[in-house]
Structure formats: structure tokens, C-alpha cells
Amino acid sequence: MRQLEAFTLGKKFGHPEANEDSLVIMPNLGYAVIDGVTDRNGTRYGGMLSGQFASRTVKRAVEEFLLAQGQPDRPELQFQGGEHFVDYLGKAIYQGYVQNDAVAAVEADWKLRGGCTVMAALLINDRLEVVAVGDSGIRINGADTLQVLKPLDDVTAILRREAWHYFCAQGLTPEECDAQAMAMTWQGTRNQVEGTPTADGAVIETIEARALKACREHLPDVPEDEILLLVQHGIAHGQGNFQNVTDPVLGYGGIDGFAVPARYVETRSYALGDIETIELFSDGYFKLGDGFGVAAWERAFAEVEAEDIHKIGRYMSTKGTTETQLTDDRSYLGVRLK
Structure with missing residues (x-):
């Protein structure tokens, strides 16, 4: 290894301890970026919100796995492919529940x-x-x-x-638009708190119709x-119905202590001698850096914030940057081998 650069920052201003991203940095063994899923309801395990608990648990499990490579007395922890590795990480979370x-x-x-989520690069x-x-994500050789x-x-x-x-068309400030849009997105249109602007039947009908039309066009x-x-x-009451199941078109994978279907486990294998750089990143970066290193990736981050701070344009997202927090935690880990 000739060079290593790493950066991680939680989304909540003034609360770095709330960062749900984790990094694994073990030179000559392996690296990982792990992104904890934002907690839906304040559930805590071991004093941590559930997403941070999962992230930290998987971090420790990856480290243990890497340290065990080549040890004949730990056959169950020898690398046997992506599905075996992911199953091992899930069992670590399940043991945390126990x-x-x-x-x-x-x-x-x-x-x-x-x-x-996990993105692991194992040597x-x-x-x-x-x-x-x-x-x-990961980027190999730039x-x-x-x-x-x-x-x-x-x-x-959407x-x-x-x-x-x-809500912007109704004359609300950007801060108010952020708050009302988040209420809709997080709880869903049918779970709004009675008496709030987002609970009005006419408002719900209009926004549902607009969202459905736009989604049909975007995802036909x-x-x-x-x-x-x-x-x-919404995210709090509906999204989990799609995790680790294969029947829905919108199904997706996540490590949560239970089985992850094989279709959601992505693997790649490279000859180590062909690798010059390895860059891992969490989805808090909406744009890839134009080169290797933290500085390049932070420039890309700043460009996104300048163009679409509310994340309702080119970089639309389920959250935006507000006065109290950034859109998401973000982490970057770059390793130059040659």
C-alpha cells in the first residue's frame, strides 16, 4: 500500500457521534464501507439507534473475518464466496438481537x-x-x-x-417545504398526523396524484x-415490505440479521496484481470524485450541494440538506496500491 485516505462525516450538525456509517481499514487484509439504515422509530440496541447498531456490529464482524483468513482453526470464517460472507454478517446482527x-x-x-448496506474489498x-x-459503492482503478x-x-x-x-407553490418557505415534504415521505400520505397541513384530504389527494403520475413516467x-x-x-411504514424479498419489482437487499436472497449479493473478483486504486464510498456522495482522494470527492460533494441543496432536482433524494443536517452521512475510503 502506497497511500490511504479516509473521511467520514455524520449528517447531523454538531453530533458526529450519530454517524451511522462505519469504515473498516485493515491494510493488506481488506477494507469496507458500511452504511447503517436510518432508524424508523427510536429502537435502540446496546445504547445505539438500530441503524448504528447494525453498522457497528457488521464493522466488528468484517474485522474478525479478515483477521481469521488463513487460520486453520477458523475454517468457518475462511472466504467461501459472497453469499457465505453476507450470511456471516447477517448472523452477527442476529446474535446482537439475541x-x-x-x-x-x-x-x-x-x-x-x-x-x-456493505461494500467490502477483501484481499x-x-x-x-x-x-x-x-x-x-466501489471504484476500481478510477x-x-x-x-x-x-x-x-x-x-x-419523487x-x-x-x-x-x-407546498412551495402555496408560499411556504424552503424550511417549511422541507419539513412538510419529509412528513409525507417518511410517514406516507395515509399516516399523517391529524390537524397538520399534510393531513388535509385535498392536499393528500393532489400530492398522491402528482407522485403517481411522475412515478409512472419514471418507472413504467x-x-x-x-x-x-x-x-x-412511506419509508417508515411501507419500505420494509420490499427488503430481502424477491417477488416485488422494487425489492432490494439489506443486511438486517435475516436471510439476504442471492440476487441482492453483488460480487466481483480481480487479480490483485492488476489493482492500482480501490475507492469505497457510501451513498452520501451523489457524485463521484473526478480523481483519487478525499479532496476530489469533497469537491464533488460541494458541487452537488451548490446545485441542488434540497435534493429535488438532478440529485433528487428522500432527504435534503436543511439548517440542522446534511442530506446523509457520507464516507470515502481510498487505497492506492501502486
């Missing part, structure tokens, strides 16, 4: 589970083995990029964008019932 007496609760209600003998679940973004996020991002524009192959489920029940 330790917190939460197995019955999480088996009965997906909203109580902790979850995370196994003379190979670079890449294993990924979710939407964190050109070969793997990042699996989920169309499901486009549905809730809902948020349409709600934002609706997605069944309308899947779109409606997300629009009406």
Missing part, C-alpha cells in the same frame, strides 16, 4: 430491525474479492464502478419532490400497487 433479548420482537416486526491470497449488498442504486428510492424521492413543489415497468404502497405508507 444479546439484547429482542429476537421475538424483530421476528414479528421488521420496523424494529437494524439494517445496513484474499492473490485476489481482490468485492462483496456488496445495498447502495454503497474507472470500474459498482454501485447498485435501488429504484424503490426513486419512488419516495413523492418528496412533488410534495416540496406543492413497476406495478402501480407497489408504487401506491410506498406513496401511501
